[in-house]
Amino acid sequence: MALITAAILLLLAALCFAWLSVYYHAQPGAEKYLVSTDTVRVEHSADGWRFDGPGEDTALIFYPGAKVEAAAYAPLLFPLAEGGVDAFLVEMPFNIAFFDWCAADRLIGAYAYRNWLLAGHSLGGATASAYAGTHAEKLRGLVLLAAFTTGKMDEGLAFLSVCGDRDGVLNMPRYEKSRALWPGDAQELVIPGGNHAQFGSYGRQNGDGEATISPEEQQRITVDAILQWAAAQRAEESAALPEAWELRIAVASDLHLDPDNTNKNAVALSAAGYNMELVDALLWDAREQGAAFLLLTGDLVNGGRPHRHAALAEKLRQAEAAGLPVYVLPGNHDLAPVGQQEFAAFYADFGFDEAYSRDLSSLSYCVMREDAALLMMDMGGYSLGAIDLPEAGKRQNNEAFLSEETLRWAETMLREARSRGLPVLCAGHFNLLTQESRNPEASGYHVENGERFAALLRKYGVPLFLSGHTHVRAVYREEGLTEQVTEYLLSYPTGYSMLDMEDGRLRCLPRRVDVSAWAGQSGQRDPALLDYTAWQQEQLRSYSEENVKYMAQRNPIGKKEQEQAAAFFYAVMDAFWRGELYERREEMRAMPGYDPFFRCAEGYAYGWWLRDLLDNVSPLLKGYTLDMEKR
Numbered sequence: 001m002a003l004i005t006a007a008i009l010l011l012l013a014a015l016c017f018a019w020l021s022v023y024y025h026a027q028p029g030a031e032k033y034l035v036s037t038d039t040v041r042v043e044h045s046a047d048g049w050r051f052d053g054p055g056e057d058t059a060l061i062f063y064p065g066a067k068v069e070a071a072a073y074a075p076l077l078f079p080l081a082e083g084g085v086d087a088f089l090v091e092m093p094f095n096i097a098f099f100d101w102c103a104a105d106r107l108i109g110a111y112a113y114r115n116w117l118l119a120g121h122s123l124g125g126a127t128a129s130a131y132a133g134t135h136a137e138k139l140r141g142l143v144l145l146a147a148f149t150t151g152k153m154d155e156g157l158a159f160l161s162v163c164g165d166r167d168g169v170l171n172m173p174r175y176e177k178s179r180a181l182w183p184g185d186a187q188e189l190v191i192p193g194g195n196h197a198q199f200g201s202y203g204r205q206n207g208d209g210e211a212t213i214s215p216e217e218q219q220r221i222t223v224d225a226i227l228q229w230a231a232a233q234r235a236e237e238s239a240a241l242p243e244a245w246e247l248r249i250a251v252a253s254d255l256h257l258d259p260d261n262t263n264k265n266a267v268a269l270s271a272a273g274y275n276m277e278l279v280d281a282l283l284w285d286a287r288e289q290g291a292a293f294l295l296l297t298g299d300l301v302n303g304g305r306p307h308r309h310a311a312l313a314e315k316l317r318q319a320e321a322a323g324l325p326v327y328v329l330p331g332n333h334d335l336a337p338v339g340q341q342e343f344a345a346f347y348a349d350f351g352f353d354e355a356y357s358r359d360l361s362s363l364s365y366c367v368m369r370e371d372a373a374l375l376m377m378d379m380g381g382y383s384l385g386a387i388d389l390p391e392a393g394k395r396q397n398n399e400a401f402l403s404e405e406t407l408r409w410a411e412t413m414l415r416e417a418r419s420r421g422l423p424v425l426c427a428g429h430f431n432l433l434t435q436e437s438r439n440p441e442a443s444g445y446h447v448e449n450g451e452r453f454a455a456l457l458r459k460y461g462v463p464l465f466l467s468g469h470t471h472v473r474a475v476y477r478e479e480g481l482t483e484q485v486t487e488y489l490l491s492y493p494t495g496y497s498m499l500d501m502e503d504g505r506l507r508c509l510p511r512r513v514d515v516s517a518w519a520g521q522s523g524q525r526d527p528a529l530l531d532y533t534a535w536q537q538e539q540l541r542s543y544s545e546e547n548v549k550y551m552a553q554r555n556p557i558g559k560k561e562q563e564q565a566a567a568f569f570y571a572v573m574d575a576f577w578r579g580e581l582y583e584r585r586e587e588m589r590a591m592p593g594y595d596p597f598f599r600c601a602e603g604y605a606y607g608w609w610l611r612d613l614l615d616n617v618s619p620l621l622k623g624y625t626l627d628m629e630k631r
Contacts, residue, residue: 009273024202027202043583045586049070053085054084059111059115063123069097069202104116104131112509114500126148127145146163147540148178152183155183159183159230163175165194166213167196247290251484254331255490256301270488277519278494292371295327295427295466297429301334304339306338327351330378330428331381332430335383339388340362341389360389361391366417372422381400384397397499400447401451410453414456429469432479433465434470474618494532495577507625548611562610563593565597569593581621595620
């Protein structure tokens with residue numbers, strides 16, 4: 001009996017596999033829409049295809065119809081991206097959407113769009129409606145193409161249904177019945193002459209009606225309808241947003257300003273000789289981007305000499321006079337010979353005098369603005385000789401730390417912010433969530449009481465901690481707390497972070513300083529500044545070539561392979577610093593220089609680092625969105 005049961009199960013499994021293995025293939029013309037153009041970048045990843053067009057705030061996730069190859073919908077989604085709505089075409093297991101019905105979760109968590117739309121065709125649409133029914137808070141709207149809903153839709157969810165009047169596949173009685181489950185303001189479009197299959201490009205479907213319009217015309221009508229509907233949702237949302245949450249904050253770190261350094265030759269990708277100009281460009285760019293204020297998270301100058309602090313303070317005064325308030329905190333390079341009290345005097349106008357409260361035992365302070373509470377944490381790490389506050393405790397070493405007194409003070413500030421109903425932005429120079437920050441043996445990175453402070457932020461619902469120090473952009477997440485590490489300003493790609501707080505949400509995006517625009521408007525004549533991106537990219541290419549040449553001395557590879565390895569090195573580093581490496585990993589692995597690079601980099605730091613980047617790079621580097629609890 002057991003053998004008979006096993007045989008029946010095996011037969012059923014074989015029949016199921018055979019059924020799943022037969023599906024509708026994308027027609028030959030569809031593949032041209034899977035190639036990047038000047039207006040739309042097409043990228044492939046483990047989740048499927050991304051169509052990245054000129055739009056920035058809205059993206060649509062698409063679930064294909066049952067047993068239809070995902071690529072068949074590329075002709076529909078490519079023009080959507082051209083029109084300003086980026087699109088994600090999900091490749092489903094066995095081409096059946098319900099096998100991965102929560103795929104939208106991964107994409108929403110990995111990318112920083114403000115408005116997410118979910119769409120699907122046929123069974124993919126029904127599956128999308130099932131996700132929307134239980135995750136409405138993550139979506140702005142739902143689009144169903146020739147599909148019915150599986151349950152009641154949230155009244156706050158924008159809804160668009162599109163079908164053809166020649167559809168012979170859609171279960172019309174069930175579709176008609178599902179109208180009662182739509183939101184009250186749902187929109188419907190019935191395309192004259194359209195059928196079921198022509199929303200995709202996979203040929204005729206069994207049982208379908210005969211269309212009287214072409215697939216191209218049906219898809220054009222559908223794209224136009226979605227773009228108009230999405231534009232209406234954006235306009236409605238913009239009109240409804242409460243002004244109190246419309247706030248943009250710029251965050252920069254590790255300026256290392258040094259007026260004594262005028263060497264304009266880049267050294268290991270650092271343009272430190274341009275530090276005075278790049279700080280000016282940062283302040284101008286943040287203002288041009290509409291930042292309400294700028295946070296500087298430490299290592300303001302390159303060594304705590306008074307004349308360097310004086311030079312930066314003067315630049316910050318000019319920025320504030322032009323309408324950009326600035327708040328600063330110290331890093332490990334900012335004190336000695338300048339002491340704590342002198343540091344606070346230099347930057348009195350940039351947070352310290354405005355503070356609602358200052359911690360007596362450190363340079364930490366809290367500003368209670370009308371739009372947010374700023375909790376600016378001094379995490380030490382500087383010379384013991386610079387500690388001269390009367391209430392500061394004695395230290396045995398110069399490692400980063402948060403004292404018991406500082407922790408108690410910080411909790412008092414968090415309670416006060418909660419009582420005022422203010423969202424909290426918290427910043428410090430050192431990292432909180434890295435392994436090194438918790439390892440007492442990691443000198444220069446360990447933060448004494450760092451884990452206790454992270455727990456305190458979680459306790460009060462603070463979702464984000466802003467830091468710097470390591471000079472490389474990174475994002476860490478642990479137990480509901482995200483840490484944004486902002487990069488060294490003077491290195492490739494001269495970046496900083498931009499935070500947008502709106503309607504209870506916080507969006508973090510990387511921003512590249514537009515040095516050339518600043519140079520043009522300020523009358524600069526240096527060719528490097530006037531075409532700064534090109535200059536930086538040339539520096540990165542040269543750096544890549546030099547490093548490969550150096551490594552190949554110990555691990556020889558051919559001349560052609562050296563060129564390929566250098567091109568690979570450049571491409572990976574450029575994609576990483578742009579925040580694009582996660583979605584381009586497979587592209588990088590397919591480059592001719594992949595294998596030559598790792599052969600010549602064997603035993604060198606760049607070898608393990610680039611391999612680690614390709615294996616573990618965070619999808620959040622390009623941006624993400626967090627919930628900011630309204631208190």
